[in-house]
Amino acid sequence: MPKVTLTFDNGPEPLVTPQVLDCLAQHDLKATFFVLGKKVIEPARARIAQRASADGHRIGNHTFTHTTPLGELDRTAALAEFDRTERALEWLLPAGAQPRRLFRPYGGSGALGPHLLHPAVVEKLEAGGYTCVLWNSVPGDWRDPDQWVNRALEDCRSRPWSLVVLHDLPTGAMAHLDEFIRRLFDDGVELTQEYPSDCVPLLDGKIVLPMAQYTSKP
Ligand SMILES: [Zn+2]
Numbered sequence: 001m002p003k004v005t006l007t008f009d010n011g012p013e014p015l016v017t018p019q020v021l022d023c024l025a026q027h028d029l030k031a032t033f034f035v036l037g038k039k040v041i042e043p044a045r046a047r048i049a050q051r052a053s054a055d056g057h058r059i060g061n062h063t064f065t066h067t068t069p070l071g072e073l074d075r076t077a078a079l080a081e082f083d084r085t086e087r088a089l090e091w092l093l094p095a096g097a098q099p100r101r102l103f104r105p106y107g108g109s110g111a112l113g114p115h116l117l118h119p120a121v122v123e124k125l126e127a128g129g130y131t132c133v134l135w136n137s138v139p140g141d142w143r144d145p146d147q148w149v150n151r152a153l154e155d156c157r158s159r160p161w162s163l164v165v166l167h168d169l170p171t172g173a174m175a176h177l178d179e180f181i182r183r184l185f186d187d188g189v190e191l192t193q194e195y196p197s198d199c200v201p202l203l204d205g206k207i208v209l210p211m212a213q214y215t216s217k218p
Contacts, residue, residue, distance in 0.1 A: 001190045003161040006031040007135065009062055009104065011168035012039060012048035020168045021052055023177050027185075030056045030193040032133065033168070034104040037064030037085030050091065058193065059092055060102030060133060061085040069106055069115040071216030078118035100131045100204065105214075110138030110165060117215045122202070129205035133195055134214070137162040141173035148173055149180045156189065161196040 006024075011017045012035055024031055033052050039045045053059050063070070064084040073081065082103070103125055105116040112134060125132055136159065139152035156162040168174060184191060201209035 001188060002156065002159075003190045003192050003196070004156050004184055005161070005163045005192055005195055006166065007034060007104075007133070007163065008032070008166050008168040009034045010036055010039075010066065012045045012052070013168055013170055014044060014048065015170050016174050017048045017052070017168045020174050020177060021048075021055055021057070023174075023181070024057070025055060026178075027181050027191075029181065029191050030058075032058040032060055032102065032193065034060045034062035034102070034133070035085075035089070036062055036066050037081075037088045038066070040085070041088040046088070046091065049089075053092060058100070058102060059089065060104055061089060062104050063106045064088075066106050069108055070118040070121050071115040073118060075118065075120045078121050079124065082121050082124060101128060102133055103130050104133050104135075107135075110135065110140075112214070114212070114214060114216050117211070119215055119218045122207075122211060122215055125202050126205045126207065130202060131195075131200060131204055132202035133163070134199045134201065135163045135165045136196070136199055137164040139164065139166070142167050142169060142171050145171045145173035146176070149176050149183065152180060153183055153187065156184065157187065163196055163199045 035049055040049050049059050063081040070078040137155050139148045141148040201214055
């Protein structure tokens with residue numbers, strides 16, 4: 001049975017994320033939300049992420065400003081992108097609301113490569129026992145808010161386990177999330193909150209895939 005893991009990046013957004021949470025609850029699905037530090041630092045948006053966490057979804061650090069991939073920043077700036085977001089998520093960690101500390105780098109329209117990570121951040125992820133979650137399916141919901149579902153379904157049919165990146169952003173794309181989920185079930189897909197191992201170069205602080213492909217030179 002093919003598997004699909006849903007992740008939602010770049011929120012929380014007050015006009016979108018609660019609807020995404022309602023939709024996932026209707027289908028009894030759990031996902032992961034990779035949030036931006038600059039957003040979740042606002043109390044109203046933090047409350048949305050807290051609701052997601054309480055609903056059983058996982059919350060991960062997706063950088064603070066989400067403007068330049070970490071591998072293209074200097075050491076200080078790269079570490080700040082990570083640390084400032086961790087501080088905005090401090091409410092999450094002591095509660096033990098989720099089993100893992102999660103990080104997803106900013107790719108720039110979903111590109112994978114050595115621009116993703118800075119070696120100083122990799123050290124930090126190792127020392128802190130973080131799990132780094134990448135992706136293998138970026139259907140471009142933000143580019144094509146009304147047409148992304150067919151492309152996403154096609155892509156999910158092309159591999160045994162897809163880790164899909166969607167965006168809880170006010171583009172209109174999430175109005176079609178319910179249809180996407182229904183059609184995945186029609187396809188006989190198993191929806192899971194876990195991650196395929198080829199998308200996880202670091203697991204609980206241990207490097208499990210060659211990191212050079214995702215890390216800039218020091
Ligand atoms: Zn992003």
